[in-house]
Amino acid sequence: MIGDDDTLFIDIGCSQQKKYNQNTYGDFYISKRYPEERRLIAVLSDGLGSGIKANILAEMTATMILKFVAAERNLMKAAEIVMNSLPVCQVRKISYATFSVADCSETGLVKIVEEGNPEFLHIRNGRVIPEEPKIIVSKKFPNRFMRTYTIQMDIDDRLLFCSDGVTQSGLGGPIYKLGWRREGLIDFVEKRFDAVPDISCRQLAQEVVVEAQTKEPERQAKDDISCMVLHWRQPRSLLVFTGPPYYADRDAEYANLFINYQGRKAICGGTTANLVSRELNRPITTEMFAKGSLPANSYMEGVDLITEGVLTLSKAVEYLEDAPQEMPDDAAGKLVTLFLDSDCITFMVGAKVNQAHFDPDLPLELELRKNVVKRMEKILTQKYLKQVSLHFI
Amino acid sequence: MENEGKIRVRICLGTTCFVMGASKLQELEHLMPPEWKDKVDISADTCLGMCQNSNSGFMKAPFVKINDEMIGGATVEKVIDKLKELIV
Numbered sequence: 485m486i487g488d489d490d491t492l493f494i495d496i497g498c499s500q501q502k503k504y505n506q507n508t509y510g511d512f513y514i515s516k517r518y519p520e521e522r523r524l525i526a527v528l529s530d531g532l533g534s535g536i537k538a539n540i541l542a543e544m545t546a547t548m549i550l551k552f553v554a555a556e557r558n559l560m561k562a563a564e565i566v567m568n569s570l571p572v573c574q575v576r577k578i579s580y581a582t583f584s585v586a587d588c589s590e591t592g593l594v595k596i597v598e599e600g601n602p603e604f605l606h607i608r609n610g611r612v613i614p615e616e617p618k619i620i621v622s623k624k625f626p627n628r629f630m631r632t633y634t635i636q637m638d639i640d641d642r643l644l645f646c647s648d649g650v651t652q653s654g655l656g657g658p659i660y661k662l663g664w665r666r667e668g669l670i671d672f673v674e675k676r677f678d679a680v681p682d683i684s685c686r687q688l689a690q691e692v693v694v695e696a697q698t699k700e701p702e703r704q705a706k707d708d709i710s711c712m713v714l715h716w717r718q719p720r721s722l723l724v725f726t727g728p729p730y731y732a733d734r735d736a737e738y739a740n741l742f743i744n745y746q747g748r749k750a751i752c753g754g755t756t757a758n759l760v761s762r763e764l765n766r767p768i769t770t771e772m773f774a775k776g777s778l779p780a781n782s783y784m785e786g787v788d789l790i791t792e793g794v795l796t797l798s799k800a801v802e803y804l805e806d807a808p809q810e811m812p813d814d815a816a817g818k819l820v821t822l823f824l825d826s827d828c829i830t831f832m833v834g835a836k837v838n839q840a841h842f843d844p845d846l847p848l849e850l851e852l853r854k855n856v857v858k859r860m861e862k863i864l865t866q867k868y869l870k871q872v873s874l875h876f877i
Numbered sequence: 878m879e880n881e882g883k884i885r886v887r888i889c890l891g892t893t894c895f896v897m898g899a900s901k902l903q904e905l906e907h908l909m910p911p912e913w914k915d916k917v918d919i920s921a922d923t924c925l926g927m928c929q930n931s932n933s934g935f936m937k938a939p940f941v942k943i944n945d946e947m948i949g950g951a952t953v954e955k956v957i958d959k960l961k962e963l964i965v
Binding site: 753754755757758768770771772773774777779780782790792793794795838839840841843845846847848850 | 889890891892893895896897899900903906919920921922923924926928929937938
């Protein structure tokens with residue numbers, strides 16, 4: 485039901501730096517969301533060597549693992565098969581590529597497998613907390629093993645994965661003879677959380693990469709440096725109420741459901757706005773002048789945005805499709821901005837039809853609200869990777 | 878009250894009214910004689926609910942409400958004529 489969703493949103497951010505003098509990255513990361521399963525899989529792979537060869541090895545390994553893990557429900561089994569089948573370099577007798585994979589659920593449950601990459605950091609309340617791995621040794625290669633973990637994440641917990649280019653940065657130099665190491669990284673990350681407790685995934689990943697690079701003499705990276713951060717957070721949710729309910733005797737029920745929703749709220753439709761205003765006894769004020777080709781916004785206490793209905797929704801779909809560099813300063817532009825600032829968007833779509841919208845004397849054809857919202861759902865999900873749910877009332 | 882005693886003009890900006898010409902009515906304030914400004918209070922409304930009302934008879938969108946009287950098929954001229962009646 486609307487507003488009863490207790491799942492979290494998984495944010496992800498990555499950053500990379502190439503080895504000095506190479507023209508491509510030898511590490512590779514990939515992630516994919518599976519909205520129906522409320523799941524996200526993220527992989528970070530470090531290819532042997534650097535440059536093109538490493539890039540191909542890492543990309544192949546990461547892509548294969550992602551697809552294999554997605555198809556195979558059992559992550560541990562999938563990872564073990566990959567570990568046993570990854571080839572060994574003829575010359576160096578070590579793996580072609582190492583990997584870390586996190587199979588994440590929006591409920592907070594996460595399964596992690598690491599093979600050859602540095603151990604990840606689990607960050608809770610700005611501090612790194614220890615995690616005990618279960619070791620699985622390869623049956624085929626005695627020197628190869630993987631660390632596996634099953635962890636329950638709390639809200640605002642983060643995971644940080646990195647390639648050895650981070651922990652070994654500065655290695656052999658005058659200051660960091662043994663490299664920056666895991667201890668140095670933990671110290672840095674904890675200090676960053678002290679300074680910026682709500683640091684974004686993208687920002688933290690970038691800062692770790694930049695910091696690792698500064699450990700290198702003359703900032704020339706001796707290896708590829710990659711960092712990937714995941715964050716389980718409260719979704720930024722938005723409820724859009726558009727169109728009056730089919731049964732008018734349920735107006736009050738839906739108006740209350742709307743106003744009590746935990747998250748941002750928008751109303752698209754004059755009749756809908758009046759309905760909420762009447763049921764909750766909150767006055768509406770309307771701006772006088774249209775902006776662009778749309779009626780102006782209205783205002784009501786406790787509601788973030790009020791617009792006209794089907795014209796504004798149709799225009800918003802247009803903006804979502806065209807993705808203009810600068811969002812126009814009209815009601816549809818404001819609605820789109822609200823969409824883009826939300827992770828989970830719920831539409832409460834009233835099924836009542838206004839006959840006057842189908843008057844043949846109208847100078848333009850008005851679309852059915854239901855169809856506009858369905859197109860909107862498709863584009864928000866597919867192009868903008870939002871979680872969208874529709875409720876027809 | 879600032880608007881007390883003024884003639885109240887409310888322009889419907891619902892979907893039907895907007896596409897049927899209410900967008901032009903928004904210019905009313907600039908098109909009426911400037912000396913009326915102190916006598917007329919113009920505001921917009923999300924929807925006056927008239928288009929979905931089969932009792933609106935032969936009246937059509939766009940709708941404008943002047944004090945308690947509903948005007949259908951409203952144009953700037955029609956509204957100015959009505960205001961003239963009330964002011965003069």
